[in-house]
Amino acid sequence: MAQQSTLMGFVHRRRRGAELFLLVLALAVGIGAYAAVGIGVQGEVPPDILGYGGWLAGLVIGAHVVIRLVAPYADPVLLPVVAALNGLGLAVIHRIDLAREAIDRPHGFAQQQLIWMTLGVGLFVVTLLAIRDHRVLQRFTYTSGLAAIVLLLLPILPGIGRTINGAQIWIRLGPFSFQPGEVAKVLLVIAFAGYLVLHRDALALAGRRVLFVDLPRGRDLGPILAMWLVSLGILVFQHDLGSSLLFFGLFLIMLYVATERPGWLIVGGLMFVGGATLAYFLFGHVRIRFDIWQHPFDFYTAEQGGKSFQPVEAKFGMGWGGLIGRGFGNGDPNRVPYAESDFIVSSIGEELGLTAVMAVLMMYGLIVERALRTSLICRDAFGKLVAVGLASVFAIQVFVVVGGVTGLIPLTGLTTPFLSYGGSSLVANWVIIALLLRISDQARRPLPTISDDTAAFSAEETQIVRAVSA
Amino acid sequence: MNKPIRTVSIFCLLLFLALMINATYLQYWKAGALNDNPLNRRVQVAAYSQERGAILVGRNPVAESVKSDDEYKFQRTYPKPFQYAPITGYFSYFGATGIERSRNSVLSGDDSRLFVNNFVDLISGNQPQGGNVALTINPAAQQAAYDGLQGLGSDVQGSVVAIEPSTGKILAMVSLPTYDPNKLASHDLASVTKKSAELNDDPTEPLLNRAIQTRLPPGSTFKVVTAAAAIEKGLYDADSNVPGGVTYQLPLTSGPTGEIDNEGRSCGANGSKIPFRQAMEQSCNTSFAQIAGEVGAEDMAKTADAFGFNQHYFDDLSPQALSVFPEEIDKAQLGQTGFGQFDVSATPLQMAMVSAGIANDGVVMKPYLVDEEQSADLNVLSKTDPEEFSQAVSATTAGEVKKLMVSTVEDGTASPAAIPGISVAGKTGTAQTGATDRSPYAWFISFAPADNPEVAVAVMIQNADIPRDEIAGGLLGGPIAKAVMEAVIR
Numbered sequence: 001m002a003q004q005s006t007l008m009g010f011v012h013r014r015r016r017g018a019e020l021f022l023l024v025l026a027l028a029v030g031i032g033a034y035a036a037v038g039i040g041v042q043g044e045v046p047p048d049i050l051g052y053g054g055w056l057a058g059l060v061i062g063a064h065v066v067i068r069l070v071a072p073y074a075d076p077v078l079l080p081v082v083a084a085l086n087g088l089g090l091a092v093i094h095r096i097d098l099a100r101e102a103i104d105r106p107h108g109f110a111q112q113q114l115i116w117m118t119l120g121v122g123l124f125v126v127t128l129l130a131i132r133d134h135r136v137l138q139r140f141t142y143t144s145g146l147a148a149i150v151l152l153l154l155p156i157l158p159g160i161g162r163t164i165n166g167a168q169i170w171i172r173l174g175p176f177s178f179q180p181g182e183v184a185k186v187l188l189v190i191a192f193a194g195y196l197v198l199h200r201d202a203l204a205l206a207g208r209r210v211l212f213v214d215l216p217r218g219r220d221l222g223p224i225l226a227m228w229l230v231s232l233g234i235l236v237f238q239h240d241l242g243s244s245l246l247f248f249g250l251f252l253i254m255l256y257v258a259t260e261r262p263g264w265l266i267v268g269g270l271m272f273v274g275g276a277t278l279a280y281f282l283f284g285h286v287r288i289r290f291d292i293w294q295h296p297f298d299f300y301t302a303e304q305g306g307k308s309f310q311p312v313e314a315k316f317g318m319g320w321g322g323l324i325g326r327g328f329g330n331g332d333p334n335r336v337p338y339a340e341s342d343f344i345v346s347s348i349g350e351e352l353g354l355t356a357v358m359a360v361l362m363m364y365g366l367i368v369e370r371a372l373r374t375s376l377i378c379r380d381a382f383g384k385l386v387a388v389g390l391a392s393v394f395a396i397q398v399f400v401v402v403g404g405v406t407g408l409i410p411l412t413g414l415t416t417p418f419l420s421y422g423g424s425s426l427v428a429n430w431v432i433i434a435l436l437l438r439i440s441d442q443a444r445r446p447l448p449t450i451s452d453d454t455a456a457f458s459a460e461e462t463q464i465v466r467a468v469s470a
Numbered sequence: 471m472n473k474p475i476r477t478v479s480i481f482c483l484l485l486f487l488a489l490m491i492n493a494t495y496l497q498y499w500k501a502g503a504l505n506d507n508p509l510n511r512r513v514q515v516a517a518y519s520q521e522r523g524a525i526l527v528g529r530n531p532v533a534e535s536v537k538s539d540d541e542y543k544f545q546r547t548y549p550k551p552f553q554y555a556p557i558t559g560y561f562s563y564f565g566a567t568g569i570e571r572s573r574n575s576v577l578s579g580d581d582s583r584l585f586v587n588n589f590v591d592l593i594s595g596n597q598p599q600g601g602n603v604a605l606t607i608n609p610a611a612q613q614a615a616y617d618g619l620q621g622l623g624s625d626v627q628g629s630v631v632a633i634e635p636s637t638g639k640i641l642a643m644v645s646l647p648t649y650d651p652n653k654l655a656s657h658d659l660a661s662v663t664k665k666s667a668e669l670n671d672d673p674t675e676p677l678l679n680r681a682i683q684t685r686l687p688p689g690s691t692f693k694v695v696t697a698a699a700a701i702e703k704g705l706y707d708a709d710s711n712v713p714g715g716v717t718y719q720l721p722l723t724s725g726p727t728g729e730i731d732n733e734g735r736s737c738g739a740n741g742s743k744i745p746f747r748q749a750m751e752q753s754c755n756t757s758f759a760q761i762a763g764e765v766g767a768e769d770m771a772k773t774a775d776a777f778g779f780n781q782h783y784f785d786d787l788s789p790q791a792l793s794v795f796p797e798e799i800d801k802a803q804l805g806q807t808g809f810g811q812f813d814v815s816a817t818p819l820q821m822a823m824v825s826a827g828i829a830n831d832g833v834v835m836k837p838y839l840v841d842e843e844q845s846a847d848l849n850v851l852s853k854t855d856p857e858e859f860s861q862a863v864s865a866t867t868a869g870e871v872k873k874l875m876v877s878t879v880e881d882g883t884a885s886p887a888a889i890p891g892i893s894v895a896g897k898t899g900t901a902q903t904g905a906t907d908r909s910p911y912a913w914f915i916s917f918a919p920a921d922n923p924e925v926a927v928a929v930m931i932q933n934a935d936i937p938r939d940e941i942a943g944g945l946l947g948g949p950i951a952k953a954v955m956e957a958v959i960r
Contacts, residue, residue, distance in 0.1 A: 102541060253481075257474040300509055316512050318497050319504030332512050354497040358490060365486045372479045376472055384471050388478060395482040399489060408492040 012444035015076035016068050022080030023064055027057050030087015033328075037095045040329030040351075055114065056087055059121045066125045070132070071441035075370050078440075081363045082418055082433050086117055086426070088360070089419035092333075092340070092347050099334040109340050109421045116423040120430030127434035134439045138382045141194025148187035151180035152230075156237050179424040181234075181243045182415070185250070185393055186428055186435070192251055193385035195223070196258035200381075204259035224264070227251040228271050232279070239285055242404075242412035246396050248272060253392040254385055293410035310337045311404075311411050314346035318357075318406065325353025340421040342413055345405045360419070364398045367391075367433075374440040383439045390432050518563050519543045522577045523600035523846060525558050525569055527607045533558045533570065535600075538657065546570075546655040552648045553616045556679040557605065557787070557839065560651035563659055564666070568679070568787055569603060569840070576601040576843045576851070583843075583851045599846035606639035606841045606854075608632070611925070614957040615642040618950030619929075628912075628931035629680035629818040632954050635826035635923045637856035638835030642927075642954055643819075645680040647672075682784060685791045685815040686932060689901030690753045691913040692810025694824055694871060697750065697758075698832075699765045699773035701870045702863045706761075708873040712746050714738030718756035721763065721801035728802060730755050730809075735883075750874040751882025753898060755809045762808025763801060770807060771795055774814075776862035777824045777834055783859055784819065786839035793820035810901060822928035823859075825915040828875065829895070829923035832868035834859045876920050884916065886948025889956060893920035896951065898944040909933060914947025918955045925958040927951040 031053040038046035046052070060083040067074050094110035101107045131137065137144075155161040160171045171178050196203070203220050231248040234240050252268035279286040292299050292308045296315070299308035313336045321331065325348075333339045333347035340347070349357045371391030378384045397414055404411040415425035496504075505513050519542045524531035532554040538545040546561045548554065559568015566574060575581040579600035615630035622628070632642035653665045669677050678684060700706050714737045720728040737754035738744040749757035762770055774795035775781060784790040796803065796813035806812035816824075819837060827834035836859040843851040863871075875895035878884040884896035899913030912934075917926035929947035936946070 253478055257471055257478060260471060260474050262477075297507070297509065312509070313512075315496060315500075316504055316507070316510045318493075319501040320510075320512055320516075322497055322501050332515060335512060349493070349497060354493060357493045357497065361486055361489055361493070365482075368482050368486070369479070372475060372482065375475050381471060384475070388471075388475055391482065392478065395485055399485040402489050403492065406489070406492050406496050408488060 011446045012073055014072050016064075016072065019067070019076035019079060020064060022077065023060055023083055026080040026084035026087060027053070027060065029084040030056050030090065033088050033091030034094060037091050037098070037328045040327055041095060041098045042329075052114075055118075056090070059118060063121050063124055066128055067437060070128050071437050073444040073446075074437040074441040075374060075444070077366060077370050078433055078437060081366050081370075082430075085360070085363055085418040088348070089344065089416075089421075090114060090117070091328075092344055092351075092419070093421050095328055095351070096334055096340040096347060099332075103334075112423070113421050113426070116426045117430075119423070120427040123427055124430040124434040127431050128438060131435070131438055134383050134386060134435065134442060135380060137190050137386070138194045138197065141191055141198075144187040145191030145195070148184040148191060149230075151184040151187070152234065154180050179415075179422065181240070182422075182424040182428040185243075185246065186390075186432055188247060188250065189254075189386055189389035189393060192254045193382055193389055196254055196385055197382045199223075200258040203255070203264075204261055224251070224255060224268060224271070228275060232275055235275075235279055235286070236283065240413065241286065241289065241410070242397075242400050242414035245400055245412060246393065246414065248275075249396045250389060250392050254389045257388050258381075258385055289410045289412070293407065296407065310343065311407065313337075314343050314405050315407060317346045318349035321350040321353045323354050325349070325351050325356060327351060341415060342401065342420065343405055344416050344419045344421070345402050348419075349406075361398075361402065364394065364417070368395045368398075370440070371436050374436060374443055378439055378443040380442075383442060387436060387439050390436055393432070514563070515542075517574075517578055518561075520578055521599050522546065522561065523579070523602040523844075525573075525577070526602055526604040527554070527609050527612070530609070532605075533561070533651075540657055542657050545657060546651075548651045548655070551650040551652050553612060553644070554607075555648045555651050556645040556681060557607065557643055558651060559787075560654040562654040562662055562666070563657075564662070567677070569605070572786055572788060573603045573840060573843070576603055579846075581843075581851070584845055601846055601851060602844040602848070603840055604842040604844060606634075606641065606839055607643070608641040608958055610957040611642040611954050612644065614953040615644040615927075615950065618953045619644055619646050619931075621950075622931065622946060623935040625674075625933070625935040626931065627674060627680070627933040628929070629684065630927065630929050630950060630954060631681045631818045631822040632925050632927045632958065633822045633826040633835075633837055635829035635917060635926045636835070638826070638837045638859070639841070639856070640819075640837055640839045641925060641958055643679075643681045643839070645678070647674050647676040649676040679787060680930070680932065681818045682787055682790045683817070684930075684932065685793060685817050686911050686930065687812075687814055687901040687903075688810040688816040688821055689899035689911065689913055690755075690758075690809055691821055691824070691897050691899035691915045691928075692814055692816070693750065693753065693758045693808070693899075694828060694875065694897050694915065695774055695777060696762050696765070696770065696808045697746070697874055698777075698828065698863045698867055698871045699770050700761045702773060702867045703765055703769055705764055706746055708746055708870040710746050711743035712749050712757050713760040714742050714744035714749065714754060715740040715756040715760075718759050718805075720759065720805045723802050730759055730805075732756055747874055747877045747881075750897070751878050753809075753878075753883050758808040759805035760808075763805050765808075767799055767804045770804065771797065773862065776860045777827055778820050778859065779814075779816070781859075783823075783836055784838075790819075791817055793817055810899060818928045818930040820928075821913065821915050821930070822926055825895075825897075825917050825928060826923075826926035827862045828868050828871050829917035829920075829926045830868075831865040832861055832863040834862045872920060875916075879916065883944045884914070884948060886944050887914065887916045887952045887955070889918060889952055889959075892918055892959065894918040894952075894955065895920045895923075896948070898947065909936075912946045914944065914951050916948075916951045916955065918959060925955050927954050 035045050035049055090110055090113055093113050097107040097110050154171045231244045235244040255264045296308045296312050299305055300312045328351050331351040333350045336343045336346050368391045371387050375384045375387035378387055400412055401414040401416050403409040415422050417429045521544050522535045525533040532550055533548050535544040535546055559570045561570040577600045579598045584601055611632050619628050619630055626646050628646055630644045634641055649669055654662055656662050717729050717731045732754050735752040737752055737756055779793045779795040793816040803812045807814050823834055836857040838854050842853045872895050875897055879888050879894045879896040883898045887894055887896045896916030901911040903910055912931040914929040917923045929950045931946050
C-alpha cells in the first residue's frame with residue numbers, strides 16, 4: 001500500500017504547521033475551560049490563569065518542538081487532540097476540586113494532575129528521543145511480556161498491593177499509589193505484536209472449515225487459551241472487570257489482524273461469552289455489577305444497599321446536563337463518587353452537556369482513527385500490529401468506561417484516557433501517543449532517495465531474488 | 471494485514487457510534503424522565519439553590535429569597551411567618567407546600583412564559599431568576615383576622631376567610647395554630663428535619679390550613695343556605711311567616727333523641743307560625759328543620775351544591791377539602807341538615823362563599839388567591855380574571871336572604887358584628903360536636919356593607935381555651951368578623 005503510494009509519486013507532507021495551528025485551538029480549549037471554571041464557580045477568571053496557561057502551553061509546544069526535531073513526519077492530529085483532552089480533563093478536575101474545597105473534602109487533584117501531565121509529557125519526549133525506530137521494540141518481545149505479567153501480579157503481592165473499592169489493582173510505593181495495569185497494557189501490546197509477527201503464519205495456516213469460517217486447529221489454541229486464563233485471573237484475583245475485558249479484547253483483535261482469520265474472532269467470542277457466563281454464576285461481584293446494570297434504580301437508596309448510587313447519580317447528572325449542559329459551576333458533578341476519575345465523563349455531561357460528550361467521543365474517535373490509519377500505512381508488520389493494538393486499547397478502554405458510565409454496558413472500573421485523574425494512566429497514555437507518533441513518523445516518512453551506486457546494486461539484487469522466486 | 475485492520479476500523483466505528491447513540495439517548499430522550507425521578511436530589515438541590523421570585527402582598531414580600539453565603543446560595547425568608555404561613559406554605563430542602571408549591575413553576579423560573587428572560591440570562595451569564603406571585607390578600611384584613619383570632623387565647627384552633635364578593639378575591643385567610651416557615655426553610659437540614667417531625671407530630675396540626683382543609687358541621691350558619699333554598703323554591707319571602715315551635719319532633723323519630731329545641735331562644739309555640747325574620751334572628755332550629763322538610767332533600771342538595779358543597783373550586787392551594795351536603799338522606803336527617811347538623815360539613819372558605827354568594831346577588835364567584843404572576847422585572851405574565859362559579863340563587867332570592875341576615879345583625883344573635891353607620895348582614899352558628907366532652911364549634915358569617923358588599927367573612931373556631939357554655943358563634947366570631955370587615959371598608 002505504502003509502496004504503491006510512493007510508486008504513484010505520493011509523499012506524505014510533514015504538516016507540522018497544521019499541527020501547531022491545531023495545538024493553538026487545543027490550548028484554547030484547555031485554558032478556556034480553566035478560565036470558564038473560574039468564572040462559573042468563583043465568578044472571576046482565576047488569578048493564576050497566566051501561570052497555568054503558560055505551563056500548559058509550554059508543555060504542549062515543547063512536545064511539538066520535539067516532534068519537529070525527531071519525528072517530523074509524524075501524524076499532525078494526535079498531539080493536538082491529546083492536548084485538548086488533557087487540558088479539558090485538568091479543567092474539569094479543577095472544577096471538582098473547587099466543589100470539594102467548598103465542603104472541606106480532600107482536594108488539590110488538579111495540581112497533582114498537572115504534575116503528572118508534566119511527567120507524562122517528559123516521558124513522551126524521552127520515548128520519542130530514545131526510540132528512533134519502533135522496530136527495536138521487537139527485540140523486547142519477551143522482556144515486555146514478562147514485565148507485563150510481573151506488573152499485573154504486583155498488586156496481589158502482600159505488602160505493596162492495595163485494594164481500593166474492591167479492586168486489587170493498585171500498588172503503593174512510599175507516598176505514591178500506582179496502577180501497574182496501565183503500564184502493563186503498553187508492554188502487552190509490544191509483547192503481543194512481537195510474538196504474533198513471529199508466529200502468525202503458524203496460527204494462520206492450518207485449520208478446518210466449518211460453515212464458511214476457518215476455525216483454528218486445537219493445538220494452536222495455546223496462546224489464546226493462556227490469555228483467556230490471564231484475563232480470568234485478573235477478574236478473579238483482582239476483581240478488575242475492566243482490565244480483564246481490555247486485555248482479552250486487545251489480544252483477540254491483534255490475533256485477528258496478525259492472522260487475517262476471522263475464525264479467531266469466533267473462537268475468542270465464544271470464550272468471552274463462556275468466561276462471562278462462568279464469572280456471572282461463580283462470582284458475586286460480577287453478578288451484582290450485572291444486576292445493577294439491568295436495574296440501576298433498585299439498588300440506589302441506602303436501604304437497598306446504595307450499590308448503584310454512583311452510576312445512578314451519574315445518569316441523573318448527565319440527564320440534568322441535557323444538550324448543552326448546566327455550565328461550569330451550575331451543576332453538582334461532585335455528587336457522583338469519583339467524579340474526577342472514573343466518572344469524569346458524567347461530570348462533563350452534566351456541566352458541558354451532550355455537546356461536550358459528543359466532542360470528547362469524537363476526539364477519542366480521532367485518536368483511534370489516526371492510529372488505525374498509521375497501522376494501515378505502516379510498512380512493517382510489527383509496526384502495524386503495535387499501532388492497531390494501541391488503537392484497540394484506546395477504543396476498548398473508552399468503550400468500556402464511557403459505556404459503563406452511561407449505562408450501555410455493565411460498569412467496570414477503568415480510567416478515561418487523558419481526562420481522568422490518575423498518574424499511572426496519564427503517563428502511560430502519553431507514552432502510547434509517543435509510540436504512535438514514532439510509528440506514524442516511520443510510516444509517513446518518504447523512502448530514502450536512492451543514490452546511484454546502491455540503486456544499481458539493489459535493483460540487481462532484486463532482480464536476482466525475482467528470478468529465484470520465479 | 472490491511473483487510474483485518476479495515477474490519478477493526480469498522481468495529482471501532484461501531485463501538486463509538488454505540489457510545490454516541492447511548493449518550494444521546496441518556497442526555498436527550500431520557501433526560502426528562504431522569505429529572506422527574508423522585509430519587510433525583512440534584513434537581514431538588516438546584517431548585518433549592520435558585521433565586522426564587524417573591525410572594526407579594528401589595529408591594530411587600532411575604533416570602534422572598536435573599537443571598538446567603540453557603541452552598542445553596544439563597545435563603546428563603548418569610549418576613550411575617552406566622553400570619554402568612556398557611557398561604558405561602560414553606561419551601562424547604564425536602565419539599566414545598568402552599569403557594570410555594572402550587573406556583574412553583576413561576577417562582578422557580580421554570581415556567582415557559584419566563585423562557586425569553588431565562589434565555590437572555592443564560593446568554594448574558596446571569597443566573598435565571600424566578601418570577602413573582604402577587605396575592606389578592608388585603609394586608610389590613612389579614613392582620614385584623616390574625617389579631618382577632620389570636621386574641622381568643624394561645625390555644626385557639628380556628629380560621630378566618632374573607633372574600634371580595636364581586637370577584638372571588640380572597641382578602642384574608644388565617645389559620646391557627648400556625649408555624650414558622652423560616653424554621654423549615656433553614657439550610658441547617660438537621661434542624662429542619664427535627665422541626666418538621668415536631669410539627670407533623672403536633673396533635674393540634676399546625677401545618678394544616680384550616681381555611682380549606684378542615685371540614686366541620688357549619689351549624690346555624692347553614693340556615694342561610696336553607697333559607698335561600700326555601701325562598702328560591704317560592705315557599706317564602708323575607709316577610710313571610712314560617713313554622714315555629716319550642717320543640718320539634720323530627721319525622722320518623724320518637725322520644726328525646728329525635729326532638730330538637732332552640733336552647734331557650736324565642737321561637738313561638740309548637741304549631742304556631744313566626745315571622746321568617748324572627749326565625750333567622752333567633753336562629754330557630756325548630757323552624758329551619760321544618761323548612762328543610764318543606765324544601766325537600768333534592769332541592770336542599772341542589773342549592774347547597776350551587777354554593778359549592780360537594781364541589782372542587784380552589785386550586786391556588788391544595789388540597790382543598792370538599793365540603794359535604796349528604797346524599798340519600800331520610801326525612802329525619804333532612805330536618806337536621808336544615809340547621810347544618812347531621813353530615814353537613816363545610817370549610818371556612820365554603821361558608822365565606824355562601825356569605826359572598828348572597829352578597830353578590832346570588833352569583834358565587836370562584837375564589838382565588840393569586841392575583842398576578844410577574845416576571846422578575848415586574849412585567850405581568852398573567853392576571854387572574856374573576857370567574858363565575860355558579861348562579862346559586864336568583865338575585866331576588868339573594869335580596870330576601872340578605873334582608874334576613876341584616877335583621878340578624880340588627881336585632882338578633884349576630885349583633886356583635888354590627889358596625890355603626892354601616893349596614894351589616896350576618897349569621898351565627900354554634901355546631902354540636904357530637905361529643906359531650908368537647909366544646910361546640912363556633913361559626914360566624916357576614917358581609918358588609920349590605921347594600922354594596924365589599925367583603926364577606928367566615929370565622930370558624932374549632933377549639934378555644936374558653937368555658938364550654940360561653941362558646942357561641944356570635945360572641946366569639948362576631949367581633950373578629952367585624953374587625954376584618956372594618957379593615958376592608960375603612
